[in-house]
Amino acid sequence: MRILDKEIYYCKSCKKVSNSLDSLLFIEEGSPVSFCSEDCIEQFYSPLVDFFNKEMTKTRSDMGLLDEPALDYLESPSLVQKHMKRPDEIYRFENQLKEEYYALVSKFENDGDEFEFISLCFIFNKAPSFIFAITSTSDAAFAALFKRGEKIESISDFYESQIATELQIDEEVMKNVEFKKNSFLAEHLELRKDFDIPFEKFEMYIDYFEKTLEGPDELYLGEDEEGDEQYIYIKAFEKGGTSFFYLVVCRHELSEDGEHNIVMPIMSFPTIDGDLCEHYRKGKQVSGSLKN
Numbered sequence: 160m161r162i163l164d165k166e167i168y169y170c171k172s173c174k175k176v177s178n179s180l181d182s183l184l185f186i187e188e189g190s191p192v193s194f195c196s197e198d199c200i201e202q203f204y205s206p207l208v209d210f211f212n213k214e215m216t217k218t219r220s221d222m223g224l225l226d227e228p229a230l231d232y233l234e235s236p237s238l239v240q241k242h243m244k245r246p247d248e249i250y251r252f253e254n255q256l257k258e259e260y261y262a263l264v265s266k267f268e269n270d271g272d273e274f275e276f277i278s279l280c281f282i283f284n285k286a287p288s289f290i291f292a293i294t295s296t297s298d299a300a301f302a303a304l305f306k307r308g309e310k311i312e313s314i315s316d317f318y319e320s321q322i323a324t325e326l327q328i329d330e331e332v333m334k335n336v337e338f339k340k341n342s343f344l345a346e347h348l349e350l351r352k353d354f355d356i357p358f359e360k361f362e363m364y365i366d367y368f369e370k371t372l373e374g375p376d377e378l379y380l381g382e383d384e385e386g387d388e389q390y391i392y393i394k395a396f397e398k399g400g401t402s403f404f405y406l407v408v409c410r411h412e413l414s415e416d417g418e419h420n421i422v423m424p425i426m427s428f429p430t431i432d433g434d435l436c437e438h439y440r441k442g443k444q445v446s447g448s449l450k451n
């Protein structure tokens with residue numbers, strides 16, 4: 160019975176067999192559905208992506224909202240990022256098979272313009288793991304169509320409190336990291352070129368974050384403008400025939416009990432722009448890879 164000596168898992172998309180859980184990617188919380196690669200995830204769910212987007216377009220068409228001005232706000236990377244990281248409302252839908260879908264809602268205001276970003280997604284580890292559709296609307300009736308199911312009552316319980324207590328990070332440190340995130344983002348937006356990977360696609364690259372931290376091709380240790388230590392991890396990858404870099408800018412913080420070295424990401428992103436990558440090659444190059 161040598162065939163069954165090892166555990167057997169398989170990619171739900173391409174059916175490739177593996178003997179270990181480590182190499183599998185999970186998208187849905189509490190679900191055994193797993194994949195061997197990002198490409199397989201995209202392929203597997205693409206009919207659902209089409210379904211949700213077609214339904215949305217059809218509904219907009221029925222409601223006379225096809226060219227709603229609020230849709231232009233989706234071109235703002237900082238709003239999209241804010242929406243993904245910290246929505247104002249989360250709704251959870253469950254079918255009879257206990258399959259879960261989530262709707263994230265963020266309320267924004269710009270020059271008296273009120274609008275909401277709405278995403279339909281899966282959530283894994285308290286973060287959106289796969290986005291089926293994202294939209295922006297000023298129409299309360301259209302927005303209401305997504306506010307169904309169970310509303311997650313405490314967003315902060317759902318997100319940040321968990322991170323802070325699990326990692327035992329000092330509140331001041333968290334605030335400082337938030338501040339740095341914002342100034343980094345501003346700088347990044349100035350340097351970004353139009354041909355680069357769009358912000359809405361960043362979620363699809365989330366898997367490269369861990370890989371970059373675990374085995375960077377290049378690692379730099381430098382200081383930011385406030386003189387705080389910062390690490391820059393860079394790794395080259397290929398996805399669907401296109402080469403790109405994944406960058407993680409972070410700090411290494413000691414946990415409150417002084418026992419763990421915690422990586423606090425300030426910013427992470429994929430890019431196909433060599434110049435942008437070059438900009439972040441600053442500080443002293445540290446050889447080898449650091450693990451926490």
Ligand SMILES: [Zn+2]
Nearest residue numbers: 170173195199
């Ligand atoms: Zn596969």
